[in-house]
Amino acid sequence: MENLLEVRNLKKSFGKLCVLEDISFNVEKGKVVAIIGPSGSGKSTLLRCLTQLERADSGEVTVCGEEMLTKDGYRDAKTLREIRLKTGLVFQNFNLFPHFSVLRNITEAPVRVLKRGKAEAKQNAMELLKKMGLETKADSYPCELSGGQQQRVAIARALATDPEIIYFDEPTSALDPELTGEVLSVMRKLAEEGMTMLVVTHEMGFARNVSSKTVFMENGVVVEQAPSQQFFASPKEERTRAFLRRIAHTE
Numbered sequence: 001m002e003n004l005l006e007v008r009n010l011k012k013s014f015g016k017l018c019v020l021e022d023i024s025f026n027v028e029k030g031k032v033v034a035i036i037g038p039s040g041s042g043k044s045t046l047l048r049c050l051t052q053l054e055r056a057d058s059g060e061v062t063v064c065g066e067e068m069l070t071k072d073g074y075r076d077a078k079t080l081r082e083i084r085l086k087t088g089l090v091f092q093n094f095n096l097f098p099h100f101s102v103l104r105n106i107t108e109a110p111v112r113v114l115k116r117g118k119a120e121a122k123q124n125a126m127e128l129l130k131k132m133g134l135e136t137k138a139d140s141y142p143c144e145l146s147g148g149q150q151q152r153v154a155i156a157r158a159l160a161t162d163p164e165i166i167y168f169d170e171p172t173s174a175l176d177p178e179l180t181g182e183v184l185s186v187m188r189k190l191a192e193e194g195m196t197m198l199v200v201t202h203e204m205g206f207a208r209n210v211s212s213k214t215v216f217m218e219n220g221v222v223v224e225q226a227p228s229q230q231f232f233a234s235p236k237e238e239r240t241r242a243f244l245r246r247i248a249h250t251e
């Protein structure tokens with residue numbers, strides 16, 4: 001099976017603070033991989049390194065068959081840009097442009113970055129909004145939408161550039177509990193359509209039932225990774241079992 005993401009021995013420190021000590025895992029094409037772990041374990045930093053918002057110190061990263069970071073360092077700017085265009089990112093706090101309409105939020109990157117025609121970008125955006133159940137919200141502004149609606153717009157925006165892989169950083173953790181379901185259900189739909197996704201999440205039900213593999217991170221290392229059914233049915237490491245017990249008590 002082809003890997004769309006390969007991460008080997010990734011390391012990242014902020015000054016003296018070592019946040020990613022040694023991270024290795026793969027994401028196969030068409031699969032969903034969940035990353036779970038306590039707050040402060042480096043999950044957001046990992047996604048920020050993989051999406052080039054942050055520079056890792058060392059390691060090897062290959063995205064869609066293209067080396068991004070090698071033993072000799074980062075590739076040239078042109079290659080890095082090409083890789084960036086193949087990936088999408090959905091943040092915890094939506095990060096929509098507040099002064100743009102929903103439609104413009106979605107068409108901005110296709111028009112400005114990919115130089116697509118406005119009419120084509122608009123038509124594609126309307127199709128994405130329909131898929132997200134938001135076709136009536138095209139002319140609204142982000143502040144007029146609920147958190148769940150804003151996050152679905154953010155997912156439509158990430159899809160608008162036709163990425164091969166989408167990264168999600170705790171996409172439901174800023175939402176009221178009654179709104180998480182609508183976001184998880186569009187993510188489940190994307191998974192069923194074969195979208196490749198790497199999802200940092202606290203939603204154990206999503207990790208267990210939608211992702212094919214779960215990676216447990218703690219203190220900058222991968223403690224355990226396994227096919228999700230197996231991971232939750234019989235975690236091997238005591239640290240994994242302790243984390244799952246803690247999570248079960250707080251839910």
Ligand code: ADP
Nearest residue numbers: 014017019037038039040041042043044045046
């Ligand atoms: P998680 O997403 O798992 O909660 P983070 O990746 O956000 O973890 O943070 C891991 C650690 O890195 C934390 O101790 C955090 O304070 C630190 N950290 C994150 N970003 C920075 C930064 N830009 N500068 C310094 N420390 C940072």
Ligand code: MG
Nearest residue numbers: 043044045170
């Ligand atoms: Mg985080």
